[in-house]
Amino acid sequence: MEKIVVSNSGQLKGSVYIDGAKNAALPIIAASLLGTEPIILNNVPKLSDIEVILEVLQSLGAKIEHLDKNSVKIDSSNLNGYEAPRDLMNRMRASFLVMGPLLARFGKTMTYLPGGCAIGKRPIDLHLKGFKALGAEIHEGIDKVEAISKDGLKGDIIYIDFPSVGATQNIIMAATLAEGETIIENAAKEPEIIDLVNFLNKLGANIKGAGTSAIRIKGVEKLYGGEHTIIPDRIEAATFMIASAITNGDIVVENCIANHVMPIIAKLKEVGCKVIINEDKDELRVIGTDKIVGTDIKTLPYPGFPTDAQAQFMALLTIADGQSKVTETVFENRFMHVDELLRMGAIIATDAREARIAGVPKLKGAEVKATDLRAGAALILAGLVAEGKTYISDIYHIDRGYDDIVGKMRSLGAKIDRIND
Numbered sequence: 001m002e003k004i005v006v007s008n009s010g011q012l013k014g015s016v017y018i019d020g021a022k023n024a025a026l027p028i029i030a031a032s033l034l035g036t037e038p039i040i041l042n043n044v045p046k047l048s049d050i051e052v053i054l055e056v057l058q059s060l061g062a063k064i065e066h067l068d069k070n071s072v073k074i075d076s077s078n079l080n081g082y083e084a085p086r087d088l089m090n091r092m093r094a095s096f097l098v099m100g101p102l103l104a105r106f107g108k109t110m111t112y113l114p115g116g117c118a119i120g121k122r123p124i125d126l127h128l129k130g131f132k133a134l135g136a137e138i139h140e141g142i143d144k145v146e147a148i149s150k151d152g153l154k155g156d157i158i159y160i161d162f163p164s165v166g167a168t169q170n171i172i173m174a175a176t177l178a179e180g181e182t183i184i185e186n187a188a189k190e191p192e193i194i195d196l197v198n199f200l201n202k203l204g205a206n207i208k209g210a211g212t213s214a215i216r217i218k219g220v221e222k223l224y225g226g227e228h229t230i231i232p233d234r235i236e237a238a239t240f241m242i243a244s245a246i247t248n249g250d251i252v253v254e255n256c257i258a259n260h261v262m263p264i265i266a267k268l269k270e271v272g273c274k275v276i277i278n279e280d281k282d283e284l285r286v287i288g289t290d291k292i293v294g295t296d297i298k299t300l301p302y303p304g305f306p307t308d309a310q311a312q313f314m315a316l317l318t319i320a321d322g323q324s325k326v327t328e329t330v331f332e333n334r335f336m337h338v339d340e341l342l343r344m345g346a347i348i349a350t351d352a353r354e355a356r357i358a359g360v361p362k363l364k365g366a367e368v369k370a371t372d373l374r375a376g377a378a379l380i381l382a383g384l385v386a387e388g389k390t391y392i393s394d395i396y397h398i399d400r401g402y403d404d405i406v407g408k409m410r411s412l413g414a415k416i417d418r419i420n421d
């Protein structure tokens, strides 16, 4: 089994270049099913999750051509189906994002219920509620769901009970070709929503309000081809920012939009780090401190503290001076990394969605498991400052969301390797 082994690495120093955002690329690739003209996407990260969504498109008949490491050409002119295959759906929850575009393009779609990280129930009721409001009939089986719109989709006002990222994206994509105007109220405001909308508008869609909680979509008859560059990954950036903080390092994070990581910047300053923003160059520098001070974080939809950086920040708080509290409000079961951090000598007590952390002066290396993608990143961070060696198993989770994290960490001075154990 492949593992990542990390040793105490001292201060990390240097520059690291951030890849394109996985969570922006996934819906944009799915949205490429909406039109019949070729799409070119740049800054697409090389990740296993991206391979899965591209395979989903291929299974539907789309032609995929890799132009270079991070550019891909998608031709959806000749699709041969509207059913996303079961094995690919099970491998990744985001495969469900093809449902909106397929429904818009064919008036019907059938998909199997999605898999993904085991971080809670992750229902799809809000996606389906949106499709229903647009006039689709929904038939739910035990493990699959079908949506049919016999007379075409029609715009409506849709209030989503929680600003779900995926539901907002799926409804936007379905409404792009619907008749009339759709307004999504209480929409998610994540930068990845804005990137999707920028992409769709380039192809001829008429969508306004992305980044606010009311998104207005005027349906258009067709989309054209076009080229788009995916925004940088704010969670990969956050991970390296925290790597600088936890090692008392000095890291320049290149290709990072400071506005997208404001809660991370604020909290790193709160714990004692210095953050210097260079907006002209889309980069920022995080300078650590020899005394991290405990603080509280609470995950929230954007622009709040991102749930996808919660585990990594918790790793940092385990070595802080004093007490900290982490409250997870987005997912119901996103503390699986706690047991692993406990193995490394952290002191953490959880109660439902709250974790209380008493900082310790040192962590110790241990055999731990990447229980999900961000948990895996958190364990790498903890391993950088633990005494001895930390062996992380189940690293396929990490490959879902980080391209060559080992190489990037090494370039900053980390003692880290992939091994076959």
Ligand code: UD1
Pocket: 022, 023, 024, 026, 093, 094, 120, 121, 122, 123, 124, 125, 126, 127, 128, 162, 163, 164, 165, 166, 167, 192, 307, 308, 330, 331, 332
């Ligand atoms: C996306 C991100 C994921 C991130 C999450 C929250 C992608 C591919 N993934 O996931 O990395 O952690 O946003 O920022 O972009 N919910 C419902 N019903 C629904 C849909 C969601 O109750 O129909 C709930 C979920 O159970 C969860 C919360 O809403 O508790 C947030 O989920 P959502 O924003 O939809 O996350 P994803 O789009 O799946």
